[in-house]
Amino acid sequence: MAQDQPLLAVQVALRKCFPVVEEQQALWQSTLQGCSSLLSSLSSLAEQLQAAQNLRFEDVPALRPFPELQERLRRKQLEAGDIVLDKLAERLATLLKVRDTVSSHVERVFQTYEQHSAALDVDAVLQPSVVSPSVADMLEWLQDIDRHYRRSYLKRKYLLSSIHWGDLASIQALPNAWDQISEDECQTLVSDILVSVSFFLEEPGSCAVSGDLGPCSGAALSAVSK
Numbered sequence: 312m313a314q315d316q317p318l319l320a321v322q323v324a325l326r327k328c329f330p331v332v333e334e335q336q337a338l339w340q341s342t343l344q345g346c347s348s349l350l351s352s353l354s355s356l357a358e359q360l361q362a363a364q365n366l367r368f369e370d371v372p373a374l375r376p377f378p379e380l381q382e383r384l385r386r387k388q389l390e391a392g393d394i395v396l397d398k399l400a401e402r403l404a405t406l407l408k409v410r411d412t413v414s415s416h417v418e419r420v421f422q423t424y425e426q427h428s429a430a431l432d433v434d435a436v437l438q439p440s441v442v443s444p445s446v447a448d449m450l451e452w453l454q455d456i457d458r459h460y461r462r463s464y465l466k467r468k469y470l471l472s473s474i475h476w477g478d479l480a481s482i483q484a485l486p487n488a489w490d491q492i493s494e495d496e497c498q499t500l501v502s503d504i505l506v507s508v509s510f511f512l513e514e515p516g517s518c519a520v521s522g523d524l525g526p527c528s529g530a531a532l533s534a535v536s537k
Contacts, residue, residue, distance in 0.1 A: 317427035318435050318446065324423040325449050328416045329508050332456055335409045336501045339460070342405045343493070346467075349402065350485045353395045353474075357482035360388050364479075389476060399471055406467065410460040417457045424450065443511040452504045459500050466492050 363384055424431075439445040444452075470488055473481070 315435075317430040318432065320427050321420070321424050321431070321436075321446055324420040325446070325453075325508075326512055328420045328453065329449075329505065329512055331416045332413055332453075332501065333505050335413050336505070339406065339409045342402050342409070346399060346402045347486065347489060349395050349399050350489050353392060353399075354483045354486050356388055356392045356395070357479045360385065360392075360476075361479045361483070363388070392476065396474065403468060403471055406464050410464045413460050414457050417453045420450070420453060442514060444507055449508060449511070452507070456501055456504060459496070463492065463496060 436446045439448065467489070470485070470492065474485070476482070
């Protein structure tokens with residue numbers, strides 16, 4: 312039994328990590344949805360700003376007595392936009408927290424693996440069971456998950472950091488640009504992996520699970536820049 316202890320230690324670490332991933336994935340998805348709604352609001356504000364800029368207030372008889380109206384309207388629209396930007400910054404901070412939380416838990420798993428690597432039986436690490444993927448597969452999937460969150464966060468952070476009121480056309484296009492990031496990713500990566508390890512998580516004494524339900528591989532994410 313002593314020779315099984317290193318493998319069991321890694322399995323325990325894996326069983327602690329995947330539930331955290333599931334919890335953080337739910338937070339990630341809800342935050343992305345919140346961002347989509349805010350970006351739609353920001354896009355609408357940009358359209359309103361553009362329309363106000365294109366309107367010659369002096370050519371509208373009813374507006375001539377109010378020469379400062381156009382500038383006042385612009386200030387109010389920009390103030391409303393800044394409120395939306397503040398909310399987006401909060402959502403981005405949540406995405407960063409998800410990324411860091413997942414990364415720290417994945418790191419702990421690999422620290423456990425490194426601590427026991429000299430005593431681990433290679434065949435046992437590579438061998439799946441009828442209900443569970445191999446430990447090697449699960450370690451690789453955790454790397455894929457970590458990479459996914461890191462790359463996705465960076466692309467979204469870059470997009471939001473490019474916002475400035477001098478480019479209203481780009482602001483109007485933000486919802487599509489945001490959705491495109493998701494379309495370029497393997498959107499089912501995390502959920503597929505969680506399905507694949509579900510039996511492993513339910514069987515505390517098992518070695519690891521069947522590898523038939525393979526999630527998107529790391530190669531599927533290679534198109535996403537770091």
